[in-house]
Amino acid sequence: MSSFLYYLLPALGGYTLTSLYLLKNPLILHKRKRTAFYCTHISHRGGCGERIESTMGAFRNAVEQGTHMLELDCHLTNDGHVVISHDENLLRESGHDVTISSLKLQDLPLYKERLEVTFNAGHFSTGADRRFALLEDLFRTFPEIPISIEIKENNQVLIEKVSDLVRRFNREGITVWASVDSTIMKKCRSTNGSMPYSFTVKRGVLLLFLFYTGLLPFFPLGESLLQFYLPQIINRTYIPENNILKNWLIVSLLEKVTMRKRLFNHLAARGIQVHLFVCNEDEDIKSALEVGATGVMSDYPSLLSSYFYRHRNLTSNTSTHDNSKKLGNGNDGK
Template structure:
């Protein structure tokens, strides 16, 4: 079965990485959701992709420069649509409370270019508190963060993200010594050979971000195990 992830929730229907976006994705019947975590100035886990909030609120700056209380005063929703005015960034705890436990969560640690010291332990502690360690993938472009996660809890499945093309990333993943269960490449360079080699090394392949149906079908033909997508036609689909 091909497993597709609603990328940042249903972000074409509601502000990305917000409770409404996740709730809409769940209503669509998704099997998996992708989301991003960062830390506030006072060390709380909030769900957001960008390190800067400027895209959502022109008066806002970096997440790391705000306390959680201050973050909760920043309107994220109205930049998407007036009906979402007043929607704010959720904490990871708030998201976990609305996500059924049979829903696979891919949680990406947004550790570049801002490095959040200690975010890995806070993330694992939060998941443990919500009894959410059994149906999750933790991923990052920061492979040191993946190493830190493994040192805290070696049982957690890790997803290794790649943006640029590198030589033999499947060999790099194997030689890293990390408990990598899946490789998440940019879909632009994901071809049949890439998928074949990754799977030969025992890795699932989940390319991002696949929004075009024709491209999606091509990737499925190559043998990918799923994809991250903004397109509801794709992320609710089961092959």
């Protein structure tokens, strides 16, 4: 046994030191990713705290406030149109217990006049624009703004239509596939492998395993973005439906396990952007940046712009170029 330890301990020590060194210097083994965008200011659901979520009014306001990226979800109508909406069932958004897939585009209801902000419980957004927006209208209006599209449905037709629109508007480099489901992500990537993509839940768990075992510096990663909760918002401004996340001990453990600055710095050094959400207060934005986020996602684009302006000396190093864009003149109809 002693002879076994004689060889094991030096090998283990050498592995640990090598892993730690490569964690800080990942470009020795990996080529840095070069995406066509670098975003520090991301608007969740188009900035749903300031305008009705996912409407053209919300997207316009977010771009006017200086956002670098729009985050959204898509679903397919019964007559084959790609509609921007977080939910497939429209009860929460419109008060009508119907699904997008059961309706033709012309039959979609309007959003509620006042809509509660999911990640800021008790607060509501309003806006003159209450129509559901089409993805193609958003692409037409903002041809140069990076967009992260989450696909929630395992629907090959939806995935193909999104891909076709991305190709049609020549924005494969600045449109991101996002999904929590690895099966859906596999279909997205097989349909259009030219688009950058984010971590799924399964790949995120693998990422943590690789980090804690020291294997991460040796492992290739195809993802370009990691988008994840800032755990401190859970149960304070965001009340999750999942009962297990309502337990503060679970949330505390989640924070300790996932919010690792060394991990985020390693990903950033490899060119993988880290976006933490949904940060709707100054203290959350500060916490996200302090733990190593390269970008912050918020429901309030003006709040985020104000924070970055007030702390521009501290945040100037997190952005590599000016992402400000001119507003387009595209049609914002249904």
